Amino acid sequence: MANPETVADTLVDIGIYNNLESILPLLQDPTSSDILQRAYQIATLQRSTNTIITATDRAAKVVFALKTYSRSNCTGEKVMGNIIEGIETILTLYYSQLKQGVEVVTNYQDGLPEVLCYPDELNQVWTNLIHNAIGAMDNCGVLTLEVRAENQSLRVGVTDSGKGIAPEILPRIFEPFFTTKPAGEGTGLGLDIVKKIVEKHSGNIEVTSVIGQTTFTVSIPIAV
CATH class of the missing domain: 3.30.565.10 (Histidine kinase-like ATPase, C-terminal domain)
Known part of the structure; x- marks a missing residue:
């Protein structure tokens, strides 16, 4: 396939490392570069979303802790x-x-x-x-x-x-x-x-x- 190093880098960025046999037909498709780019964008969006969820969860825990700590009897x-x-x-x-x-x-x-x-x-x-x-x-x-x-x-x-x-x-x-x-x-x-x-x-x-x-x-x- 064309540009194998670029394809490999993109797959790693997406998070695909093993069992590539099942997607070989996709990688050999003439439009594979467009498909990989779209998959990379989706994977990046998913990682960003997970980061936001983690940060939001941490912020919620801190707010709850502050409310608990400041609450007096x-x-x-x-x-x-x-x-x-x-x-x-x-x-x-x-x-x-x-x-x-x-x-x-x-x-x-x-x-x-x-x-x-x-x-x-x-x-x-x-x-x-x-x-x-x-x-x-x-x-x-x-x-x-x-x-x-x-x-x-x-x-x-x-x-x-x-x-x-x-x-x-x-x-x-x-x-x-x-x-x-x-x-x-x-x-x-x-x-x-x-x-x-x-x-x-x-x-x-x-x-x-x-x-x-x-x-x-x-x-x-x-x-x-």
């Missing part, structure tokens, strides 16, 4: 909340940062119950812990999120593969106004707020750290 009373949904909301909000070089690994136990809580305040906990984890890895590494039931509590683990927390600093990280960040970059209140919110839920927070693995574990009673 005006009654001041605990309500039943889904921990995993809250964490996934925060991951959606951090999507643009995570996609730059952070691999997210989730390990959620099946069939977890809802917990009696202040969902908007727990979202502040997940926001702070995920934000700190990304910063500890300099936006490049593995972020592991684990949720499981244990001893009538839900245990949420946030693990990063960053540089770790020095042993002499570890006992002070929950102190108000204590920070290792340069002046103007941190208030030292983030983990203090996290600890207060967790204690408000009659829970507790623990941290272990070595180089390459720092884990914050939050335990929230299932029903209090």
